[in-house]
Amino acid sequence: MSSEAVSILGHALLGLLAGRPMSGYDLTRTFDGTLHFVWSAKHAQIYPELSRLARDGYLIQGATGARGRKVYAITPSGSEELRRWLVETSPDRSPRNEVLLRAFFMWSVPAQDARAYFEERERVARDALAQFESIAATFEPKTPEELAFRIALESGLRLTRAAAEWAQWAAEQYRA
Amino acid sequence: MSSEAVSILGHALLGLLAGRPMSGYDLTRTFDGTLHFVWSAKHAQIYPELSRLARDGYLIQGATGARGRKVYAITPSGSEELRRWLVETSPDRSPRNEVLLRAFFMWSVPAQDARAYFEERERVARDALAQFESIAATFEPKTPEELAFRIALESGLRLTRAAAEWAQWAAEQYRA
């Protein structure tokens, strides 16, 4: 077992596999797709982490399929570790925000360049917002998993809308 | 000179030193204070990065003061690199969001625990919001630097308010 501490990525993998058994390849595509705006991970980080979680008893690896495909499933010990993380610990990471960091230093460039920066930020936010809105328009959650997805989507809608409005307001502060 | 690529932290240091010359110790305290919600860095990362920036000609180190204090100032080459970063490149980091990642997996715990999670998120957001509001109440920007700070603060106000409202809404979705 040799239980080492589980990283955030490890917990993310447990969370995804709590839904259904998947391979490293499937998980990699999930990070590229659904989870793109939430967390990211490359296969080079995922495969070794799966090995570790299996070694420590949080996952079991089923029979190897075609093309060497390895499907992992969560164990009771893995479910318990996921639960413990979700209900007994809190997020404490100070989230780094590069958009805001740059905003801090915009006084050092011509007002015209600063304005262009915030206008571009607004455009990017409005594009993302349109994407979120089109998903939300046709999505009616029916399962607990789908409700959780809808809640995450709602965060995207609200925070991205706020970000777009902020960027617009900021651009106006640099008007000549 | 040996110009290597400058990291985001390197650009953050250039941005701070564009305001006024400072020591590594001063910069460390700035990351702990004003920049706490925007970017973080420990002295163990800052000191070697300052050496690198000085080696590559972006900074110059003035005379060593009391207790070995080393004050760095930005050079014309450093100012140009800061400008280039701000106006000719864009933020591309996919921001990781642990709060949202956990929300994704909340279907797997009892509704009561999920509700408690979002209620706690709301509390944390409202506390931060109150802090931002009290700063904003008495702050009237007079210099370009202060305007940039006010714009960053406005982001804090708007995004944190949206986060609090989202968390409240999410908690309601898990009502019995």
Next chain:
DNA sequence: GCCTCCATGTAATTGGTTACATGATTCT
């Protein structure tokens, strides 16, 4: 004299990305 804060640095480790490397299956 002792405590706190100022001040700098390195070493060890973890987390994450890019690059390297290989091979099977399916589609055209």
Next chain:
DNA sequence: AGAATCATGTAACCAATTACATGGAGGC
């Protein structure tokens, strides 16, 4: 036959945190 996709893994490197290590200056 060739291309795209499925599928896994390792090595090298960069970014970031934690721990280790040292010493000066000022206040009590």
